Amino acid sequence: MIFKSKTLTLCFSTPNSRPLISNLLMAQTRPVHSDPPPPLQQHEQQQEVEEEKSSSLSDTAAFRLESPTLCLTGEARIERAWSHWNKLGRPKLIVAPMVDNSELPFRLLCRKYGADAAYTPMLHSRIFNETEKYRNEEFTTCKEDRPLFVQFCANDPDILLDAARRVEPYCDYVDINFGCPQRIARRGNYGAFLMDKLPVVKSLVEKLAMNLHVPVSCKIRVFPKLEDTLSYAKMLEDAGCSLLAVHGRTRDEKDGKKFRADWNAIKAVKNALRIPVLANGNVRHMDDVENCLEETGCDGVLSAESLLENPALFAGFRTAEWIEESTKDGNLDQAHLLVEYLKLCEKYPVPWRMIRSHVHKLLGEWFRIHPSIREELNAQSILTFEFLYGIVNRLREQGVRIPLYQKDTHVTEIPADELASLQAPTASS
Incomplete structure (x- = not known):
């Protein structure tokens, strides 16, 4: 369940809770940036806060101190x-x-x-x-x-x-x-x-x-x-x-x-x-x-x-800057991680300035190989998820891959089906 209180936005997943109005509700298509909808009326918020205190936040209450x-x-x-x-x-x-x-x-x-x-x-x-x-x-x-x-x-x-x-x-x-x-x-x-x-x-x-x-x-x-x-x-x-x-x-x-x-x-x-x-x-x-x-x-x-x-x-993954003799291709790269991040942003929206910053941080080395794609990103004043997934796909089409590495002592296996799920969606998907 996604919960928006009078003071902040919270997202919970509890099986028996009814849906609540929130600026985080997901549309069926990938959203573009927009202002949040008007807040709930005060009496609705108060009712929802009380319901949440008695249900979804029960785990939180267990960690509250008895006294300051x-x-x-x-x-x-x-x-x-x-x-x-x-x-x-x-x-x-x-x-x-x-x-x-x-x-x-x-x-x-x-x-x-x-x-x-x-x-x-x-x-x-x-x-x-x-x-x-x-x-x-x-x-x-x-x-x-x-x-x-x-x-x-x-x-x-x-x-x-x-x-x-x-x-x-x-x-x-x-x-x-x-x-x-x-x-x-x-x-x-x-x-x-x-x-x-x-x-x-x-x-x-x-x-x-x-x-x-x-x-x-x-x-x-x-x-x-x-x-x-x-x-x-x-x-x-x-x-x-x-x-x-x-x-x-x-x-x-x-x-x-x-x-x-x-x-x-x-x-x-x-x-x-x-x-x-x-x-x-x-x-x-x-x-x-x-x-x-x-x-x-x-x-x-x-x-x-x-x-x-x-x-x-x-x-246990590390960038190419920290390669040692015992490191090997970890079967993961920053583009995979960016796709995962973007999918999380679709579920839990945040301001686009944050998303743009992460794209530059994660794909910085990739953009050095193809600066024209970085310039295209910089020129895009209004971002969409389709556009950002397209950036990843274009880099893939250019043959760019900069793997993350692992030492034998820090190996984390990533199942093949999970790796497949980390591919950027295409325009037709």
Whole structure:
């Protein structure tokens, strides 16, 4: 069942639930981009919310905390943090939050290929509260989309709490972004630029920890000095953070190819804290995953940019850039993954700017071989699924194939019938 509440769009598949009006209802033909239909009337929404609370969201309720985190003593808070993490199955392979890129269809694709959990894109808390269209387009989820971190940027505790309360029934953590290093974060006074305003950081975490019934997580970058990073991490834990993700680069180290993430700093944070800690940075294939977990002692790893190029990374696939003697053709390529992604977008619509971005990320190397096809894509102001499937078919007709590779120790068999289903539909299909 597809469910649209007063505040956000959700997608559920429960056998005995009646269909509800939603901006995600599928047409029989492949849709083109259009504005969502008018929202439901308020009384209809309220009725549907109550029905959903008693049926489809029963699994979610099982993971809700009995009381807010800061209502407990320090030791009990640590025990609860680990109890919740254990209930989720201690996920190790996690899709990092990426603005416009870690939306529902992409998260589901990564989950199919080994991801244990995922973050939403960073959501702007104030805009999320004020704009229904923003909520409906930027945050969608479904029953299979768990465990899920919903990430917000904010600098006002009350505004952040209002936004968090809208999503807490539908996620496993509400996450606060303290790591965004981009200029827009500087202008908006959020993300990594709150590292200069630690009292604000503390107030944001405490506000959620004192009022939410799901745990609060945080994602940070490191300071240039290790002692500052450790003090920062301890402050977050004491403020009520139940899980901390640490990006091993500083705020000024934006280029992941130029600056290596500091796994030693992440290890030091892990050793200093008592809550679960995740590592972010330098994860390009499964050997990196294993090395990172071993070197840092962390409870899981996040990958971002590498997943955009290769959503099957966590299933052991790697791009040609990381070929070794023991690697071989994995019988999968990025065009197959793009077709899967597009089919998910047909089922769970997202803004076309997100889809366009994934097409470029997945087919970037293919477009270098045939730049005229890329130029045709760039010139297309209004996209359709037919057009994008046609791009894939044209590249195939040109004889382009850039396989993904696997090491013998990371082989994932893909059945032949499943591979056949990954072909791009033709105009006649």
